[in-house]
Amino acid sequence: MSKTYDLLLSAHKVTKRFGGLTAVNEVSVDLKLGQIHAVIGPNGAGKSTLANLLTGDMPASSGHVTLKGQDITGWTPEKISRNGLGRSYQKTNIFRSFTVWDNVRLSAQSRSQPMPFNPLAWLQNADAMQDVNQRAERAIELAGLKDRRHALAGAASHGEQRQLEIAMTLATEPQVLLLDEPLAGMGVAEADSMVQLLLRLKSSHAMMLVEHDIDAIFTLADQLTVMVNGTVIASGLPSAVRADSSVQAAYLGEDH
Amino acid sequence: MSDTRAPLETLPRSLNILLALALLTLAAFPFVGTDYYLQVVTRMMILAIFAMSLDLLQGVTGLVSLGHAAYFGVAGYALAFFTPAGEPISLWWSLPAAVGVSALLALIIGFLVVRTHGIYFIMVTMAFSQMVFYAFFDNKALGGSDGVYINFKPEAMLFDLENKTTFYFFTLAMMLVVYLFLRRLLWSPFGRALSGIRVNEHRMRALGFGTFGHKLAAFTLAGALAGLAGYLWGAQSGYVNPELLGFHMSAHVIMMVILGGMGNFAGAIVGAFSFEYLLHLFKDLPEIAGFHLGKHWQLWMGLFIVALVILAPRGILGLFATLLKSKETGHE
Amino acid sequence: MDFINFLIQLLNSVQYGLLLFMLAAGLTLIFGIMGVVNLAHGSFYMLGAYLAWSLAALTQSFTMAILIGTVLSVLFGLFLEWLLFRHFYKRDHLDQVLLTFGLIYVFEEMRSILWGDDVHGVTIPDALSASIPLTDTLSYPVYRLFMSGVCLLLALGLYLLISKTRLGMKIRAGAFNHEMTEALGVNIKLIHALVFALGVGLATIAGMVAAPVSSVYPNMGSQVLIMCFVVVVIGGIGSVKGALIAALLVGLVDTFGKVLLPQVAGMLVYVLMALVLLYKPEGLFKN
Secondary structure (H helix, E strand, O other): OOOOOOEEEEEEEEEEEEOOEEEEEEEEEEEEOOOEEEEEOOOOOOHHHHHHHHHOOOOOOEEEEEEOOEEOOOOOHHHHHHOOEEEEOOOOOOOOOOEHHHHHHHHHHHHHOOOOOOHHHHOOOHHHOHHHHHHHHHHHHHOOOHHHOOOEHHHOOHHHHHHHHHHHHHHOOOOEEEEEOOOOOOOHHHHHHHHHHHHHHHOOOEEEEEOOOHHHHHHHOOEEEEEEOOEEEEEEOHHHHHHOHHHHHHHHHHHO | OOOOOOOOOOOOHHHHHHHHHHHHHHHHHHHOOOHHHHHHHHHHHHHHHHHHHHHHHHHHOOOOOOOOHHHHHHHHHHHHHHOOOOOOOEHHHHHHHHHHHHHHHHHHHHHHHOOOOHHHHHHHHHHHHHHHHHHHHOOHHHOHHHOEEOOOOOEOOOOOOOOHHHHHHHHHHHHHHHHHHHHHHHOOHHHHHHHHHHHHHHHHHHOOOOHHHHHHHHHHHHHHHHHHHHHHHHHHHOEEOHHHHOHHHHHHHHHHHHHHOOOOOHHHHHHHHHHHHHHHHHHOOOEEOOEEOOOOHHHHHHHHHHHHHHHOOOHHHHHHHHHHHHHHHHOO | OOHHHHHHHHHHHHHHHHHHHHHHHHHHHHHHHHOOOOOOHHHHHHHHHHHHHHHHHHHOOHHHHHHHHHHHHHHHHHHHHHHOHHHHOOOOHHHHHHHHHHHHHHHHHHHHHHHOOOOEOOOOOHHHOOEEEOOOOOEEEHHHHHHHHHHHHHHHHHHHHHHHOHHHHHHHHHHHOHHHHHHOOOOHHHHHHHHHHHHHHHHHHHHHHHHHHHOEOOOHHHHHHHHHHHHHHHHOOOOHHHHHHHHHHHHHHHHHHHHHOOOOHHHHHHHHHHHHHHHOOOOOOOO
16 A cells, blocks of 8 residues: 655746756656655755745746645745745854844744734734744754753854754744755764654655765655756656666766 | 844843933933023934934844935924914824824835845935935925924923923933833834844745835834934924935934944934034034134044944944953953 | 937937946946945045146146046045955945945045135136037037047946956956955955046046036035936946946936926936836846
8 A cells, every 4th residue: 555645845847047057957846745855966966046946035947836736936935935835054044143042933933923014013022922932942842952042043053053944944834844955064963863853854744855965865865856967867766766877977976 | 234243132231220320310401401401402312213213224124224314304394384384283193194204205215125135225215315305405395495494383282392391301201102112112023023134134034024024114113203203303493404304314313323332222312312412522623723623523523433433333332232241251 | 399409408418327327337346346335436526526626727737637637536546445445345334334424524524624615617628618509599518528428438448448358357257256266366455456446537537527517516426426326226236337328317317307397307317216126126237
């Protein structure tokens, strides 16, 4: 008996051209609930650009993206986020002058944010918003930062900042997670915790993982897509992709 | 904009005590000061409200507006046009109406400029406020370069604003209300979002915040509060002219906010008082060997500004905070 | 409006536009490459005008005045860059705004101390004082054509410099990535100083050349600065081509506006800017 998975995010032939350069060339990717879809490729393969296209940070030159059944092509990043897509960044993108707690709390606040022109909201106390605090607590606990909540984000260690990066994304309670190199620059123990966290998140999310760490990929990924120079050269089950000769030649190289 | 200087959002206890003392001093001042100095301090308090309104935009949200005086001046002009030649106008509707005019102007211009970033934002805010300046300067119907007189202070019925002491306390009350309101706003969800926009707008959008709407709301509110200050200015001086809307006024209020220290509203008050004091100081400089130092006050002010930017970019409260920090580490 | 009047206004538009371009090109380059906003840019325009007045009186030769004036102001610009501006390339825009606003005050007062507060005129040199007759009653001053000519020549020179020379290539490279350009062996500090000097030079020459027509008076710098900002916003920061097209556009709108719709003429340029902002918030030709 095969499990049916919900198709939460689907990118169909998305392309991005910068003048004469095609950074992303007709890439299609499907993200299903309960699965981790890893996207790998050498530097400059277009992986981060692809992520930017999916989150609305950049407009696509052509192609469609569908989120939970809705066509989100051309939507603003904030609208896409509010509809359940969360992203973490390769280059740590936190609020450096806030504490760890304030970072996560503000992220959680996005789901309860009152209309900006509402004068009553100008007099509310942000720290007294119970639902926001609960959401933030959950996220900070998942990311393992409970004991570091009062640290200044900019002064935290690199590993803690990467954890914070994830916590902020989780605080918005998305159904789809787009994680850009969550393991980047982490030591062995930290990377291990992160891998465990990602496995725990899998069952309740549809996840796309952009990564370089090959071992982590083969532990985590249910689906694997390989990109080179903006084009997908192989996609499917990790074992199949690993055995693909073009992938071996272009990317995995001499090791296998 | 970047967060290269983290503002003193949470005021240290020592500073709060100092502020309370300052408030007491201000409340007691009319009983010891002369009429002239009463006027001077009233003016300083009006400018403090103006500076606090800019602090919301610049210190909290990170939007550097070079055209904030437009909203200040427009409210003064509104009072001038509301007030008939022969009798006063009621405070109770003219004040909200004038503030409303400023808010509306800020909403319209804000809608156009808030979509720009960085240096563009600085340039377009300046450009639009110059447009407002020329609209008044070039039009005889709006008073032209001569300006407009306000023959009577607004009528409050419960108290008499023609009395300088009453006007002083009314202004002091307004300044206090604005300060407390803004401090409350700083810790509201709206205020937290604005701070987030200052520190990392890109991430705010990625988290799902509608940053355009937030910035526009901040711009409009800041304009409305500037209008409150402008109304009081017009009421106090009895005269408005295009200079109140101009580039120099906009630059002065930026200076006040930076001089005091951005992002906590107390700095804006300190900055407004200090800047006005310095201005008087420079203008009153004596003549030495035939060279009238006071006449060239712009030179001293200019050099002071350059020195400030090089030596104390976080302003007076910033220096205060550094002093506190070094005291703390000194005790270890 | 008949054809002759139209032609006159068109020539005036182009002349005004080209003058604005001289200022806007410098501003947009300095911003695009070094990332610094200079509110005191208008002060160089004013400096040029006052130098033209002083030097023309001193040397009795307009040409000499322009040559010496250009050299003096470029040296002054290089000095300012070395003393102050280069330390502000990496700082907040707010700090740059403050610094340059303080400089405006200082420059205005220095001008007041050195040259006084009166309005002065600069006589058009004899060789250029003729007028080309267009009809029985109307003629067009040769000097205005000369102004347009000088600006066009400098615009052409700028274009050739930026797109055809190696120095221009280095300048463009520096706009994209300072560290990398430096790593490639280019002396980025020198490039910055040269770009700043270029900006100052263009602004000063504009002031000198415009002096006979606009007169020499206090605050002439701030008035032109505002138009300059509008041009850079419409054209797109960093784009010299954008600055040219936007300057000509502004010249056209302003000149024809004053003739056709005098009551709202002052606002028209801002309406134009507002329209551009609504559709292209980063300017028409953003890099």
